[in-house]
Amino acid sequence: MRNKKKLLIDQLDQKLAVFKGTEMVLVPQKGWVNTIRTGLNMTMYQLGNKLKLTKGAVQKIEEREATGQITINKLKEVGEALEMKFVYGFVPKDGTIDNLINLKAEKLARKIVLRTNQNMKLEDQGISSAKINDSIVDLAREIKREMRKSLWE
Known part of the structure; x- marks a missing residue:
């Protein structure tokens, strides 16, 4: 299922590539x-x-x-x-749909990890900055792979 979603995103990015740089x-x-x-x-x-x-x-x-x-x-x-073609569409602000998903996944992962770490700090179980960053990267990958609906909230 994951490969199908990635393929759809890649195809969408290819279709939108003609607008890149504009x-x-x-x-x-x-x-x-x-x-x-x-x-x-x-x-x-x-x-x-x-x-x-x-x-x-x-x-x-x-x-x-x-x-x-x-x-x-x-x-x-x-x-x-007017003998012209009407053009209509949406173009990602930051390059590609894949970039948009990456940014959203990282933002959501950061929110989740930092909230969890805050709770752990209250119990004297906080983790290091390096471990926080690793956790954010890992969780962002998982969120992207699963394409969670919470990505868009």
């Missing part, structure tokens, strides 16, 4: 629809004809996109009308 894409102030339409020197009326909508409806689309209130399906329709 910084966050900033949406233009007036939105992509308006920016591309005006960049192509296309009027709202012309785009409306392609979408079988009125000029006013195109204006509403542009306003909704600029305020983040547009649907993905509507953006796909506009993309088709």
